[in-house]
Amino acid sequence: MRDKPPATFGDRLGRVCLVAFCAAVVVFLILPMLVLVPLSFNAAPHFTFTEGMLRLDPDAYSLRWYRTVLEDDSWLRAVRNSLIIGLAATTIATVLGTLAALGLASPHMPGRGVVTSLLISPLITPIIISAAGMAFFFGDIGLAQTHAGLIFGHAALCTPFVIITVTATLSNYNLNLNRAAASLGAHPVTTFLHVQLPLIAPGVISGALFAFVISLDEVIVVTFVGSLDQRTIPRRMWSGVQEHLNPEILAVATLLTLFAALVLITVQWLRRRGVH
Numbered sequence: 001m002r003d004k005p006p007a008t009f010g011d012r013l014g015r016v017c018l019v020a021f022c023a024a025v026v027v028f029l030i031l032p033m034l035v036l037v038p039l040s041f042n043a044a045p046h047f048t049f050t051e052g053m054l055r056l057d058p059d060a061y062s063l064r065w066y067r068t069v070l071e072d073d074s075w076l077r078a079v080r081n082s083l084i085i086g087l088a089a090t091t092i093a094t095v096l097g098t099l100a101a102l103g104l105a106s107p108h109m110p111g112r113g114v115v116t117s118l119l120i121s122p123l124i125t126p127i128i129i130s131a132a133g134m135a136f137f138f139g140d141i142g143l144a145q146t147h148a149g150l151i152f153g154h155a156a157l158c159t160p161f162v163i164i165t166v167t168a169t170l171s172n173y174n175l176n177l178n179r180a181a182a183s184l185g186a187h188p189v190t191t192f193l194h195v196q197l198p199l200i201a202p203g204v205i206s207g208a209l210f211a212f213v214i215s216l217d218e219v220i221v222v223t224f225v226g227s228l229d230q231r232t233i234p235r236r237m238w239s240g241v242q243e244h245l246n247p248e249i250l251a252v253a254t255l256l257t258l259f260a261a262l263v264l265i266t267v268q269w270l271r272r273r274g275v276h
Contacts, residue, residue, distance in 0.1 A: 033253075033257050036250050036253050036254055036257065037254050037257070038053065039247065039250050040065060040066070040247060040250035040251040040253070040254040041061045041062060041063065041065075042060070042061070042062070042065075042247055042250075043059065043060050043061060043062035043064065044060070045246055045247060046247070047247065047250070065246070065247045065248050065250065065251040066251045068248050068251075069248050069251050069252055072248070074231075074236060075233075075236060075248070075252070077231065078231050078232055078233045078235070078236035079233060081147075081230055081231060081232050082215075082216055082232040082233045082234075084147060085147060085150050085151050085154055085215060085230075085232060086154070086212050086215040086216050087212070088147075088151045088155075089150075089151050089152075089153075089154035089155040089158055089211070089212075089215045090158065090208050090211045090212040090215060092151070092152075092155040092159075093154075093155045093158035093159040093161075093162050093207075093208075093211040094162050094204065094207060094208040094211060096155070096159050096162075097158075097159045097160070097161070097162025097163045097165075097166060097207055097211070098162060098166050098204055098207070100119055100159070100163050101162070101163050101166035101167045101170055102166075102170070102192075102196075103115075104116055104119075104163070104167055105167060105170040105171075105173070107175075116163075119159070119160060119163055120160040120163060120164065121160075122156060122157055122159075122160050123160045123161075127157070127218075127220050127221070128220055130156070130157065130221070131153075131220045131221045131223070131224040131225065132224060134149070134153045134156075134221060134224065134225055135224040135225055138152075138153070138225055143225075144225055145225070145226060145227035145229075145230065146230070147230060149225050149226075150221065150222060150225055150226050150230055150232075153221045153225055154214075154215040154218055154221065157214060157215075157218065157221065158210075158211035158212075158214050158215055159211070161207060161210040161211050161214060162204075162207035162208065162210070162211055163207075164207075165203050165204075165206050165207035165210060166200065166203045166204055166207050168203065169200045169202065169203025169204075169206075170200060170203070173196065173199060173200060177195055177196070177199075178191050178195065178196065181194075181195050202270040203270075205270055206267045206270050209263050209266060209267055210263075210267070212263075213259075213260060213263050216232075216233065216234075216256070216259075217234060217256075218232075218234065219232070219234035219235055219238055222234070222235045223235060223238075233252060233256070236252075237249050237252060237253070
C-alpha cells in the first residue's frame with residue numbers, strides 16, 4: 001500500500017480555512033446563548049453586565065433568580081405542565097412515528113414517497129397555520145384549552161421528527177434478520193420486540209428525545225390551544241417578557257440550554273452506539 005502524498009500548501013490552507021469557517025459558524029450560533037449564562041447570575045435586576053460583573057466581583061453574582069424561580073408557584077406550575085404535556089406527547093409521537101417508519105421502510109409499501117411527504121408535512125408547514133387549524137378543530141370537538149388538546153397538538157408536531165430519525169436508523173437494518181426469524185416460526189410481533197427493536201433502539205430513543213425537546217420548546221400551539229392553566233415553560237417565559245422583564249427568564253433559559261446540551265450529547269452517544 002502506497003503512502004499518501006504529502007499535503008501541499010493549498011491543502012493545508014484549505015483545511016485551515018475550513019476549520020476557521022466552522023469555528024466562526026459555531027461561535028455565531030452558540031455565543032448568543034452563552035451570553036445568557038453569566039447574566040443569569042447577575043445580583044442586580046438588569047439584563048446587562050454590571051461593572052462589578054466585569055471586574056469579577058463575587059458580590060455582583062448571585063443565585064437569587066434561580067431561587068426565585070424555584071419558589072414561584074407560576075414557574076413550578078409551568079414546569080409541571082411542560083413535563084406532563086411533553087412526556088405524554090413524546091410517548092404518542094414515539095409510538096406513532098416508529099410504526100410509521102416501519103411501514104415506510106417496507107419495500108412493499110405502495111405510494112411510499114407520497115405518504116412520507118404527508119407525514120413529514122408539519123415540518124414545512126408554518127407553525128402558526130397548524131396552530132390555528134388545531135384551535136378551530138379542537139374547539140369543535142371540545143379539546144380546546146385542555147391538557148389533552150395540547151398533548152395531541154404537540155404529538156402531531158413531534159411525530160415527523162421521530163419518523164425521520166427512525167427511518168434513518170432502519171436504512172442500516174438488515175431485513176434478512178426478519179426473514180430468518182420468520183423461517184424459525186417467530187410471530188411478526190415477536191420478531192419486532194426481540195430482534196428489530198433492540199437493534200433500532202438508539203434511533204427510537206434519539207427520536208423520542210428530539211420529540212420531547214420540540215414539545216418543551218413549543219409556544220405557538222400553547223398560545224392558540226391552551227389556557228392560563230396550561231401555561232408551559234416557554235409560554236410562561238413569553239408572558240414574563242411581556243409583563244415584567246426580569247432575570248428570572250435568563251435563569252430559566254440557562255437551565256433549558258443546559259438540558260438541550262445534555263440531550264444533544266445523549267443523541268450523539270446513541271448515534272455512535274448505533275453505528276458500532
